[in-house]
Structures are given as C-alpha cells and as structure tokens.
Amino acid sequence: MTSGVPVRPGREGRRRRRAAIALTPLIDVVFILLVFFMLASRFLDERSLTLSAAGGGGGGMEGAMLLEVRAEGLRLSGEALTPEDLAARLEARLAERPETRVILRAGEGVDVQRTVAAIDLAARAGVARLALAP
Amino acid sequence: MDGDASVLPLINVVFLLLVFFMVAGRLSGGDPFEVTPPESGTEGPAATAPMRVLLAADGRLALDGEAMGREALLTAVAARLEAEPEAELRVKADGAAEGVALAALVADLAAAGVREARLVTTAPRR
Numbered sequence: 001m002t003s004g005v006p007v008r009p010g011r012e013g014r015r016r017r018r019a020a021i022a023l024t025p026l027i028d029v030v031f032i033l034l035v036f037f038m039l040a041s042r043f044l045d046e047r048s049l050t051l052s053a054a055g056g057g058g059g060g061m062e063g064a065m066l067l068e069v070r071a072e073g074l075r076l077s078g079e080a081l082t083p084e085d086l087a088a089r090l091e092a093r094l095a096e097r098p099e100t101r102v103i104l105r106a107g108e109g110v111d112v113q114r115t116v117a118a119i120d121l122a123a124r125a126g127v128a129r130l131a132l133a134p
Numbered sequence: 135m136d137g138d139a140s141v142l143p144l145i146n147v148v149f150l151l152l153v154f155f156m157v158a159g160r161l162s163g164g165d166p167f168e169v170t171p172p173e174s175g176t177e178g179p180a181a182t183a184p185m186r187v188l189l190a191a192d193g194r195l196a197l198d199g200e201a202m203g204r205e206a207l208l209t210a211v212a213a214r215l216e217a218e219p220e221a222e223l224r225v226k227a228d229g230a231a232e233g234v235a236l237a238a239l240v241a242d243l244a245a246a247g248v249r250e251a252r253l254v255t256t257a258p259r260r
Contacts, residue, residue: 023141030145034152041159045257047174048181048224052251053237053244069233106233112189113229115236116172116255123176134234134241 049119054103054131065093065100066133069118070107083121090125098128105133166201167194172229174255181252183222185214187243191228193235204242212246219247226254 067086068075076086093100102122106115122130167190187207188196197207214221223243227236236253243251 023145027141027145027148030148030152034148034155037152037155037159041155046171046180047176047255047257048178048252049174049176049255050178050250051225051240051253053241106237108234110233111229112227112231112233112236113172115233116174116229116253120175132237132240134237 049116049123052131054133063097063100065090065102067102067104067118067122068107069104069110069115071109074118074121087121087125090122090127094126098126100127101129101131102127103131103133165199166196169226169228170230171226171254171256173258175258176255178252178255181224181254183224183252185211185221185223187211187223187225187239187251189225189227189231189236189239191230193231195239208242208246211243211248215247222250222252223248224252224254 066075066077068078073080074083074086075081076089081089090102104115104118104122106118119130165188167188169188169190186198188194188199190196194201195204195207196202197210202210211223225236225239225243227239240251
C-alpha cells in the first residue's frame, strides 16, 4: 500500500495534536459525496441486441423463414415446435443456406421478454439476419 | 502528526470508494415511468446511442426522458435524423410490454428513417 502513512512501531508518547488543516469537514463532504453516488448509481449489467424491421430493405421475403411467437408456443413456418426442435431446424437450414433470413412475429398476448427469448434462441442457432414483423 | 496519521487511511479508503462509485455507476437518467428491460442471454455491447426511446409495459412512449405520443415521437425522431442522418437509436422496452407493440414501434421507426435500432436488455439474473 502506498497510503503514505509512516509506520513507526514502538514509538512512545503517541499524543494527538490538532491537525494543521481541519479534517472533519473534509471527511463530512467526502462521505456525503460517497453516499450520494452509492444511492444514485445503477449497476445493471446492460446489454443490447439489434432490431431490424422486416420489409425495410435488406432483401425480400424470398426464402425467409417465419418464426412466430404465440401465447401457446413457438411456430416455425406454421409448424408448432418445441424450442429444441426449432433450434435444430434452424441450424439445419442455416447449414444449407447460411444467408437465410428469419422473420419474427410476436402474437397477441406475448410480451417483450418472450420475444427476446425467441430472438436469443434464433441467435444461438446462428441466425445472423433476423427481422421483426409487426 | 499522529492525529493526522490515524485518519489518513480512512480518507484513503473513502476516496477510493468514492472514485469507484463515480466510475462504475451510471446515474439514472430520470425516466418518466418505470421501465424494466427484458433479460437476454445474447451478449451485445451496452447501447450508448444518443436517441433513447422508452416503451412502458402499458404502451406509453417517451423520447429522451420526455413522455410523448406516438405521432409526436415519430416526428421528433424524423427531425433528429434530418439534422444528423447517422444518429443511432436505442429502444428501452419493458419486458412486460406487448411484443406486438415493440414490433409496431420498430416498424414505425424504420419508416421514420431509423436504419438500425438497438434494444436494451440486461443479463439474466442467476
């Protein structure tokens, strides 16, 4: 530690003298600042993912796969699948045609959290071009 | 000088803590309503785009901390993009908001000229 505190063991007659500069106000202010920053700061581990809108350029719908997130489950090109099967299908398709676009459509009663979970699933399967359809 | 010497380590530690909180924390920017971003396993860099669109769980919208209606928001975004065409945009949507509302918002933003929007997420809580 380079705290600059001289350590003198065995020194006799440790007597507290008045500091040349009053330290108490300084400590007060620093503590108030510390408490302010502790309370005002956020420590959420924020991330982000890219959202693009379907139909806004970047190629047509030709050869694109439709991933539907419905209240009752996931559907890929109209077929109800479990998340594992869906990931396997996507991977198989991407192995054939790596440029496959995936259009994601959220149904009624599906919240953003589930939509994001579906985006994660597609991203893990290797989908690079995903668009959100209204 | 022993009176000073015993206080110095305390000040050192407190200053270190102060600097840590100043650097590591981010001041919350006073959102007009509570928005809890969805959790995501996809690791993207934290979005720092200057334009920030908020979507509340009940569908209310805000741009840069100012609550406004859909039309006003799209007009404001289009005006900002006219001034600086390369300006990026991040969307902070509540995890409980309707997926349909998010998709509609992204489509509207794309129509207003936003090339790419980034959705703010948080790391999954374990």
